[in-house]
Amino acid sequence: MAQASKILAEMILKPSLVWRVTQMQTPLKQPSCHRRLSMERIFRSQHGRAPKALAPILVCAAIALSGCGLLSQILSSLEDYRPRIAVQDVAITGVSWDAIDLEFTLKIANPNPIEVTLDxxxxxxxxxxxxxLKGDQGTGVPFKSYGTSEAKLPLKLSWTKILSVVPTIQKKSKIPFRLTGSFGFKTxxxxxxxxxxxxGSVPKLSPPNVVPAGLRLVGGNLLGGQLELALDLDVSNPDGNGMIEISAFAFEVALDGRQAASGKVSKLAEIPQGKTQRVPLKIIVRVGEVGLLLFKRLNNHGDVQVRLGATAQVKTPVGTFPLRVQRTIGKHVN
Structure with missing residues (x-):
C-alpha cells in the first residue's frame, strides 16, 4: 500500500512516470464492492505507456478502486515532493532618514528529480x-532538481508610510514585522x-530636529570691529533613535537676508533619545552693514530674521548619516 501511494503521488506531480505503475509486482487490494481489475490493463496504453493527459483521470480511478485508506497515504507521499522554502536571511542594505532598504533571502529545496519552474x-x-504592502514578483524562475536554490526579495520601506499606517511606532526603537508569502508551482x-x-524586527530611524531658538549678544564692540553673538539652537532627538551624536556641523547664518557668519563645529551635541537640548552656536559678526543693522535693532529692541543653513553627520546605533538643516525664523535680539 505504501509503495502504491508513493507511485500515485509521483503520477500527480510527474505524469511521465505513470507507466511505473505497471511494474508493481503485487496488485492493489480492492474493496469487495468492486470487481478486481488488472492494474496493467488500466494503466498501459497501446504503446505500453499512459498518455500524460490522462494522469489525473488515472489517479482518480486508482483512488476509487483502492479505497479511502489510500487517499491519506497519497497525500502524505505528496509531502515528499513538495519544495521546502525558508527565509534564510534578512539584510539591511540601506538606511536613510527617508527609508530603509531590506533584502530577504529565501532558500528553496527541490526534492524532485526534475527541474521545477516557479509560476x-x-x-x-x-x-x-x-x-x-503586498505584491507578486515575476515568474518563470527555474529551480534545479535535487538541489537548493536562492531567491532574493528586495523591499524599500518609507518611514513616512510606516508612521502613517502605525503611528504608535514613533515611540519604539524597533519595528516588528511579519512577512508572509507563497511560491506557486503548476502540476x-x-x-x-x-x-x-x-x-523579525528592524531598527527605526528619525532625523533630529534643529531649530533656532534665540539670538543673544555676548561680547565685542563696534570700535573693535566685530560683535560676538550666540545663536541658541533647540536640538531634539526623537524617541526610538537611541543616543545620537551630531558632529561636523558646518553652518552659514544670514540676518535679515544678509550673509552674517559661517563656521564649523567639530562636535555640536550628544543627545539621548526623546530629549531636547539647547545648544549655543557662537558666531562672530564683523562690523559693517550687518553689524550696524544689529546695533540699531538692539537699541530699538526689534526682531531679526535668522536664516540657518547647515550640514552635519549624525551618529546613531545603526550607523552614521548626513543631516541637512534649513531654517528661517524671526527672533528678538537680547
Whole structure:
C-alpha cells in the first residue's frame, strides 16, 4: 500500500512516470464492492505507456478502486515532493532618514528529480500587525532538481508610510514585522502553493530636529570691529533613535537676508533619545552693514530674521548619516 501511494503521488506531480505503475509486482487490494481489475490493463496504453493527459483521470480511478485508506497515504507521499522554502536571511542594505532598504533571502529545496519552474511568487508585509504592502514578483524562475536554490526579495520601506499606517511606532526603537508569502508551482492537478513566513524586527530611524531658538549678544564692540553673538539652537532627538551624536556641523547664518557668519563645529551635541537640548552656536559678526543693522535693532529692541543653513553627520546605533538643516525664523535680539 505504501509503495502504491508513493507511485500515485509521483503520477500527480510527474505524469511521465505513470507507466511505473505497471511494474508493481503485487496488485492493489480492492474493496469487495468492486470487481478486481488488472492494474496493467488500466494503466498501459497501446504503446505500453499512459498518455500524460490522462494522469489525473488515472489517479482518480486508482483512488476509487483502492479505497479511502489510500487517499491519506497519497497525500502524505505528496509531502515528499513538495519544495521546502525558508527565509534564510534578512539584510539591511540601506538606511536613510527617508527609508530603509531590506533584502530577504529565501532558500528553496527541490526534492524532485526534475527541474521545477516557479509560476507565482506572492508576498505581504505587516508592521506591528497592520498590513503595509503586498505584491507578486515575476515568474518563470527555474529551480534545479535535487538541489537548493536562492531567491532574493528586495523591499524599500518609507518611514513616512510606516508612521502613517502605525503611528504608535514613533515611540519604539524597533519595528516588528511579519512577512508572509507563497511560491506557486503548476502540476497536472492544478497549482501547488507552498507557503512561507518570517517574523523579525528592524531598527527605526528619525532625523533630529534643529531649530533656532534665540539670538543673544555676548561680547565685542563696534570700535573693535566685530560683535560676538550666540545663536541658541533647540536640538531634539526623537524617541526610538537611541543616543545620537551630531558632529561636523558646518553652518552659514544670514540676518535679515544678509550673509552674517559661517563656521564649523567639530562636535555640536550628544543627545539621548526623546530629549531636547539647547545648544549655543557662537558666531562672530564683523562690523559693517550687518553689524550696524544689529546695533540699531538692539537699541530699538526689534526682531531679526535668522536664516540657518547647515550640514552635519549624525551618529546613531545603526550607523552614521548626513543631516541637512534649513531654517528661517524671526527672533528678538537680547
Amino acid at each position: 507565482s511568487f506572492r508576498y505581504a508585509l505587516e508592521i506591528d500587525g497592520q498590513p503595509l 497536472p492537478l492544478g497549482m501547488l502553493d507552498v507557503p512561507w513566513n518570517k517574523r
